[in-house]
Amino acid sequence: MNPNNHSLSLAVKDIHASKTFYEKLGFEPVEGTGPIENNWIIMKKGHSLIGLFQDMFEENIITFNPTDARSVYKDLKNKDVTFLMESDSIHEKKGPCHFCIEDPDGNQILFDQHND
Incomplete structure (x- = not known):
């Protein structure tokens, strides 16, 4: 990332x-x-x-746009990070996908991959 x-x-x-x-x-x-x-x-x-x-969400969010969000997702999953949400496409091999976590203070962090 x-x-x-x-x-x-x-x-x-x-x-x-x-x-x-x-x-x-x-x-x-x-x-x-x-x-x-x-x-x-x-x-x-x-x-x-x-x-x-x-009118899209209530809190401010930091957004990362990795070229391979699926790898970041798998790495965080292996580290027992809790996910607030994840797109269905995160489990597919290609295409756009996204997921969201939060830090210990409740700040949301979105990982959003736009491309393959």
């Missing part, structure tokens, strides 16, 4: 106000740039990524 390939996923109350705020900080939309009415957008500044999500 490459720890440099991560983002913060923020639960926001008003997607339009949040987008405007992060644009003032120099972030630019890079994904989810269709109708913002879909209630999510990914913004980037340099190597920093912030996902803004309205």
Whole structure:
């Protein structure tokens, strides 16, 4: 897992106000740039990524995007890490998949693989 390939996923109350705020900080939309009415957008500044999500989850989440989430999943499973959720596709050989764990303080950590 490459720890440099991560983002913060923020639960926001008003997607339009949040987008405007992060644009003032120099972030630019890079994904989810269709109708913002879909209630999510990914913004980037340099190597920093912030996902803004309205009405999708209650807490802020750190998201890692490993190239092989299944290997990370198996490693954590072998270390008796508890999973909050996992996609059905995590048990398939290819394709997108994701799972979520939490640290001892209840902070959620999402591992989300977009590609094969």
